[in-house]
Amino acid sequence: AALIAKINGNPVKSIYVYSRPEWTALVTGAKSEVTKVAELKGKRVAVTRGTDPHIFLVRSLAEAGLTEKDVKLVLLQHADGRLALERGDVEAWAGLDPMMAAAEVEAGARLFHRKAADNTWGVLNVREEFAEKNPALVRKVLKAYEEARAIALANPAEVRKALVEATKLSDAVIERQLTRTELTHSTIGPAQADTILAAGLALQQAGVLPANADVKASVDALIDKRFAATN
Template identity: 50%
Template sequence: MKKTNILLLTFILLVVGVLQACGNGKAAKNEELKTVRLDYAYYSPTSLVLKKFGWLEEEFKKDNVKVEWTLSQGSNKALEFLTSNSIDFGSAAGAATLITKSKEVPIQNIYVLSQPEWTALATLDKSIKTVKDLKGKKVAATYGTDPYIFLLRALNEVGLTEKDIQYINLQHNDGYQALVKGDVVAWAGLDPIMATAEQEAHARLFYRNTAFNTYNFLNVREEFKKAHPKAVEKVIQAYEKARKWIQENPDEAAEIIAKEAKIDLNTAKIQLKRTNFDHPIPGEDQVNALNAAGEVLQKSKVIKPDVDVKRTTDDLIDPSLAKKIIQQ
């Protein structure tokens, strides 16, 4: 009798366990998306346009899903937000994204927001004419962003490294202020602040190289992408709508940038003029750009020497959803 009771109790516990497992599995499968979290940035015109017109809010309202926006002051901030799970989608420079991915942060690039010439080396010092003139001098840039990587590549091109200058790590606007005050002789700028420096402070861009500007990536957390693929598609569709709108309405887009970033309209137009919106699907061009940047970043020890840059780049870039959505 005692043995029968034990067997019965074991059977009951087993059944309860199976039912609980099924219930949990069903709950996980049917877990509803309640909020989509994105960043917007002054260096990302499409994000400003999308936020302005509320197209995402309209689309997700049908599913009772809220949309939350967070301001990113630089690629470093956007990537910090993604790493800490503060946002689901973040706009950042390609090379900066590669640095974060090399640290095994689970993010992927799913869309190209633009191909900007958003960074160059700026100065107010008449003695600074070439990159070689920076040797031993104070130069500002925001660590981990495209301007910082641009600076490293510019130095590398003339046989110098970060150790050959006095590098000052400042957020973009603080770097501009340091340049104006004379605290640094040069600054690796970022639009629209860089365009403002040209217009208001008469800063001179003494070194420009479009090839060293990596693309503006739309990145997503892999966990979110796996759990909510339809939501990811909706976000790409909305960004695609914003991209096309900018191409068709450049003057109105400049007005939106000027108002959001609180800059002069002519400055916003300069930023847009330096930005190409023609190639939204990530692919070979982005892979080649990141592999080239990765070599310098590894040489400068920003990326660890044991990281396989090519494999990291391949894992980072996923064009599948953009190809599916965008009709070429």
């Protein structure tokens, strides 16, 4: 989303990594016979356009030698995508946690295609003007994030309990989501830039970003490491 905003002229910077989640995968129903991406050809796939699951779907199709034109996209919001899958209206869904975890636990959905490396990072962004005028406040916010990250790493059971209370989801769903959420990173740098670039090129291929957009230059302008010392 930050890259799309940047390319569309919004003055934002990406300054901090708060998580390394595997928060999206390709999902099918418990009784589906689909086991690999190539088998989606000609089938209906629910996805929310311009989101991380959409990026993941585009990249997954490309690796299987397919494009969006080879499947029948059903554009829905994430929660509606899950419902469409469970009703049998679509063969697959580009899922997003925690709804994806809930579909697994509550409805027996299967994550038939996973690739953690193709998931994007959890990144904190800031408006350029705000960062220029309030650097001390930005550092204060990042310090709070760092303190929270340290507490979360030291107290996983408390994190799970807090998320259950905040989301009203079951302990089993939250536990499933947390098993694929890594909190050991914080400093933004080349690894995040590479992932954002790959995501941007996928969105450009899908027509979400203009064909003439310089994605690489936009990524370079988006990443701001000046607050890295805070981490």
